[in-house]
Amino acid sequence: MTSDPLVIPKHMQPENSFQGMIMALQSFWADYGCAILQPYDMEVGAGTFHPATIMRALGPKSWKAAYIQPSRRPSDGRYGENPNRMQHFYQFQVVLKPSPKDIQELYIKSLSVIGIDKANHDIRFVEDDWESPTLGAWGLGWEVWVDGMEVSQFTYFQQVAGYDCSPVTGELTYGVERLAMYVQGVDNVYDLNFNGREGDDKITYGDVFLQNEQEYSRYNFEIANTERLSQHFMDAEAECQAIVDACNADDGYKMALPAYDQCIKASHLFNLLDARGVISVTERQAYIGRVRALAKKCADLWMQTPLGMQVIDGSNKAEDLT
């Protein structure tokens, strides 16, 4: 088993390597039986937007997955000048449905494989309820503190797009940069050792992402063409609606996931517009409402697909559509 830190070479150990930490988490959750997925290939504000979380949380089917997801939050850009705020960062996401009885213990074990041993750290589950107005979703849970620092979000999904989640998905979201900074003992994210090597072979987080932050902060805050973005938003909204209409036509094949891609697009475009400061307080609510309406339609479709179907005869299998 690779989760024993003794057998991992030094440059792969989570204490020395950012990628080592991600791999340790992947290996831990793979060992538990999760499907280890790759990041969703679209811009999202959080790992929750990945269909592997938000769509799979709906419907009766069991599901276990883990993946790293780049998260883009244009408003959080700081031109690479803030030691821990970025418009692009990673979340490591684990979803377990139904949430197992020992999910807290599993989480605590997973911390130990990335160098946070429960005997010497103060791990706390501090009340923090989660709500996503754009997804019409909410859950109860905690933010997890290690020695006073928030390192994860722990949520039991209760509703998505207005549907009750049953069974309930347990969602663990690790802030990997933060955790890595803590275990590597680094105060500036750009100083993180990315590949675990030393000397000339060392690649830092800054080597990988500093220029990225500098360029995107300028683009997001100063350059992005707001008229075009607004148009793209409307296009995504229209395309989503077109897919929904096609699905709802007689004998229409249910294409929840392509529709949902358009919803994700609209959501990111809204975030970009927001960062450009062109959305007023009242408009903001209206935009959020429009994205939520799309999410709702996608969820409605998902509930009619094989993966989202309601339980038939108490079995946990979806009705065969063919």
Added chain:
Amino acid sequence: MAELFIEIFSEEIPARMQNTARKDLGRLVSQFLKDAGLKFGALETYATPRRICVKIDDVPCSTPDIKEQRKGPQVGAPEKAIHGFLRGAGVSLEQCEQQEIKGKLFHVAIIEKTGQLTADVIAAAMPEMIRKFPWPKSMRWGAGSLRWVRPMQSIICLFDEKIVPFEIENIPVGNSSQGHLFMNNSRFDVVNFAEYKAKLFALNVILDGAEREKIILSAATKACAEQGLELIADPALIAETAGLVEWPVALLGDFEQSFLDVPKRVIVETIKGHQKCFSVIDPNTGKLSNHFVAISNMLAKDGGKIITHGNEKVIRARLADAKFFWDADKKVKLEARVEKLKDITFHAKLGSQLKRVDSILELTEMLCEFTHADLEKSLLAARLCKADLVTSMVGELPELQGYMGGQYALAEGIDADVAEALAEHYAPQGPTDRVPENLISLTVSLADKFNTLLGFWSIDEKPTGSKDPFALRRAALGIIRIVLERKIRLDIPNDLLAFFIDRLKVYFKDQGIRHDLVDAIFALSGQNDILLAKNRVDALSEFLATEDGVNLLAGIKRAANILRIEEKKDGVSYKAIPKKSAYQLPEEQKLFAAIQGSEVELNKLIKDEDFVGAMALVAKWRTPIDNFFDNVKVNDDNAEIRKNRLHLLSYITTSTARLADFRQIEG
């Protein structure tokens, strides 16, 4: 008689819900016992972040036997009536006796119920109690449908040292629980509460929240004292941290001296609000020290070095943010921020914060006449009072609004009185908060609070029942406290008067002043000046504490009662000045003379607001009133004499009504 002990073990319960939850558990369990007719001894409830418990002593092992006789219809009554009775009583005719009652023969049902085992009562009631538990927010988990605040892990239900089994989803119900999640997570079995508490302690869980609070206070104080420092023992923070840990350990950490340039409260709130840590004083200087105390939930292997280091890192980053905000905010003058208030909504129907400031300005100008505050400075304070809402610091730590305004004002060299007013204009914020002494502060505070009340009144958003989302009651109490404690004369607008009278009664009640005296004063018309009204209430209260006062009150009430009855009977009002010529007896004349003779002086005393003097003057009417009632029959056979005497009674009530409506006073 035996002990009942219940533990409901779950994942982390939010700190703010724990105390209500343990009390609810105690209440609901004792309720179902009472409903079953059981009486019991002492009840104790406990909560930690992961469990709520109740222990009840001396619960009988079964519910009492019930033997009851119920009287039915007479023997020979219609069949239908007898059937109805039998159905209602749940007995057959054979189970009835015929009894002779007052010479007639009746069917009497004999109802007998043997007591039930208490364990059965508990087993039957527990599932419903759990399902209906009043959490402010609850959730489902796994594949189940049970709701609890967070996933429930297990239940202990022991009565008389034996498990009381019942079914609820797939939760194990028995006699076992679990220790500290990180220090000693093993499961253990118990037979009773004493064993439970002892075993928990051995597994690093302090069950009693009050005990955890004590440990936090003493451990944190000790950690400071070891370094010659002094803890700021914030009681709210002690209570909150007691809800976050099962095994409190205090750790002293530090941060760079340079952060101490930031205003004190910013540091205290940053450390408390974000990190739930305590601030520390250096007793040599009396100022904040560059230390803090973290309450950890762990007795770590390394003695807490890593934990302290981690907390220091986070606090350093938080303070660095705060210092950045402080330095950045200071670059923009408060005056330049005022215009930005137009972008912030105060209330959808009341407009922006800028509009709010404009109204506060207008009111401040008016109020300066009454508070005698410096007009120019007050207007400056009013204009700047909300400017800190658009600073980054207040954006981050909203509880520092006001205080930050004062700090930024001082930093940019604004007059110290004005700066103090910016800091104090939210005060007083409750019944114990300090009332400002600075005239500018209290003027702007009054203006802000009146503006809030008048604004929400204008859009009909008044408090109802327990709902007061805009804290309007608190605003009114603030005005009352400023006006009374700083002796400010002003008239409450008529629209708000009834609301203020209600708040005044609450305020007076807390001060031990009788609500009926408040009624007696506010029954008089035109009592918009609450300071004056308070003086009247005080004079009345003092007067009623004297023998003269008590007797005079009795006399006035007697007069009022007779009048009320006679006026009702005759359907006329006897409100008139009595005629001298109609007097028959000296007591009538003396009474009239006493009242009439003091009239000029009484009016003057009231006009001069000398209510104590006025009461003393009226006290002299006591003897003539007593003599009148002792010697004069009001309802004389002669109609004219009677009428004149009723006029005399009304003369008493109308004359005394200038001081108070004595009819409202109890006793």
